[in-house]
Amino acid sequence: MTGDIGKVICDITISVDGYSAGLGQTEERPFGDDGGDGTGERLHAWMFDTPDENRAEVERLGAAGAFIMGRNMFGPVRGAWDRRWNGWWGDSPPFHAPVFVLTHHAREPQPMDGGTTFFFVTDGIESALAQARAAADGGDVGIQGGATTVNQYLAAGLVDELRLHIVPLTLGAGTRLFEGVPPLNLEQVGSRAASLVTHLTYRVRS
Amino acid sequence: MTGDIGKVICDITISVDGYSAGLGQTEERPFGDDGGDGTGERLHAWMFDTPDENRAEVERLGAAGAFIMGRNMFGPVRGAWDRRWNGWWGDSPPFHAPVFVLTHHAREPQPMDGGTTFFFVTDGIESALAQARAAADGGDVGIQGGATTVNQYLAAGLVDELRLHIVPLTLGAGTRLFEGVPPLNLEQVGSRAASLVTHLTYRVRS
Numbered sequence: 001m002t003g004d005i006g007k008v009i010c011d012i013t014i015s016v017d018g019y020s021a022g023l024g025q026t027e028e029r030p031f032g033d034d035g036g037d038g039t040g041e042r043l044h045a046w047m048f049d050t051p052d053e054n055r056a057e058v059e060r061l062g063a064a065g066a067f068i069m070g071r072n073m074f075g076p077v078r079g080a081w082d083r084r085w086n087g088w089w090g091d092s093p094p095f096h097a098p099v100f101v102l103t104h105h106a107r108e109p110q111p112m113d114g115g116t117t118f119f120f121v122t123d124g125i126e127s128a129l130a131q132a133r134a135a136a137d138g139g140d141v142g143i144q145g146g147a148t149t150v151n152q153y154l155a156a157g158l159v160d161e162l163r164l165h166i167v168p169l170t171l172g173a174g175t176r177l178f179e180g181v182p183p184l185n186l187e188q189v190g191s192r193a194a195s196l197v198t199h200l201t202y203r204v205r206s
Numbered sequence: 207m208t209g210d211i212g213k214v215i216c217d218i219t220i221s222v223d224g225y226s227a228g229l230g231q232t233e234e235r236p237f238g239d240d241g242g243d244g245t246g247e248r249l250h251a252w253m254f255d256t257p258d259e260n261r262a263e264v265e266r267l268g269a270a271g272a273f274i275m276g277r278n279m280f281g282p283v284r285g286a287w288d289r290r291w292n293g294w295w296g297d298s299p300p301f302h303a304p305v306f307v308l309t310h311h312a313r314e315p316q317p318m319d320g321g322t323t324f325f326f327v328t329d330g331i332e333s334a335l336a337q338a339r340a341a342a343d344g345g346d347v348g349i350q351g352g353a354t355t356v357n358q359y360l361a362a363g364l365v366d367e368l369r370l371h372i373v374p375l376t377l378g379a380g381t382r383l384f385e386g387v388p389p390l391n392l393e394q395v396g397s398r399a400a401s402l403v404t405h406l407t408y409r410v411r412s
Binding site: 016017018035164166168169170171172177178181182183184185186187188190191192193195196197198200202 | 388391
């Protein structure tokens with residue numbers, strides 16, 4: 001925490017060449033050409049195959065008071081909300097907090113089991129951040145992704161801390177973290193190796 | 207070493223967004239728009255400002271039996287060798303071994319003080335590797351860079367080990383490691399954090 005308000009944190013898993021997802025994403029293959037079956041299981045093997053080794057990082061991932069995500073991370077529906085879609089995570093999503101979804105199409109808030117409510121924000125990233133800050137009530141705000149959304153917040157200078165989980169594969173193409181973001185001056189404040197990943201934490205200097 | 211022959215190792219310092227040099231490289235600013243004065247001093251601060259902390263990695267960098275580099279890493283001369291240029295490193299370069307420079311323009315070998323000799327290879331990366339292997343005499347071959355040269359060897363499947371030194375800044379544009387390289391399957395075999403850098407070592411799986 002900096003003073004009375006929480007930090008804005010981006011926490012994202014990327015390949016060594018900087019991609020958070022491959023090309024050709026679909027509902028069946030939300031991570032597209034990810035070198036596997038499109039479910040991102042290779043990118044996220046560190047979470048699912050070695051949870052004990054990475055418990056601290058997984059717990060930190062869920063510790064924010066509110067979250068922000070892009071619409072493509074929320075789901076495959078494009079354009080108007082013409083079909084029922086409440087995220088990839090089933091009836092009880094793992095956020096247990098308000099989640100602000102960036103979209104161009106208005107929709108009523110969607111409460112879920114376990115304390116998660118999806119709010120749909122149509123007036124831009126700064127509005128979403130203001131709403132998330134208010135909802136977090138002094139806690140941190142987590143920018144969940146995907147990389148396109150993270151890049152927008154980085155380019156706008158709105159991020160305090162960047163937590164990267166770098167996994168041992170390259171994708172060669174896809175959605176790339178830092179794409180189009182002006183140069184950043186970072187301070188490495190943490191770095192830890194596990195067997196399937198290296199965790200890097202940077203403070204973004206203004 | 208794998209059997210009787212040494213490994214082919216790429217050892218390169220990159221920004222968090224994957225660049226080994228910025229745009230706009232010149233003789234006075236060999237690293238171009240690197241966020242500093244163009245000499246790459248910010249990218250390589252880990253070597254020069256904290257040598258004790260990174261002694262093992264610096265020693266490994268110089269341990270190969272022969273080296274390969276691209277012409278742009280060797281110097282700013284383009285086209286024919288119409289001016290005297292023996293590298294950026296003065297009369298006694300830090301390689302102390304044969305260095306094979308990839309170029310389209312033939313030139314006689316250039317011996318230097320301290321055991322370095324620059325050889326100029328005009329018939330491609332595989333020829334340069336064969337010559338370097340022979341010169342290394344069972345030792346490792348180090349692909350020194352820049353990223354364009356490393357990418358050619360990675361794309362050709364000729365690299366055994368990748369050693370990355372990831373430093374806490376982004377450049378936003380420039381010469382990017384992995385650009386145009388098909389997806390790679392890596393094994394993380396080492397990862398170590400120092401104050402100004404994180405060192406990652408990957409075995410490239412075939």
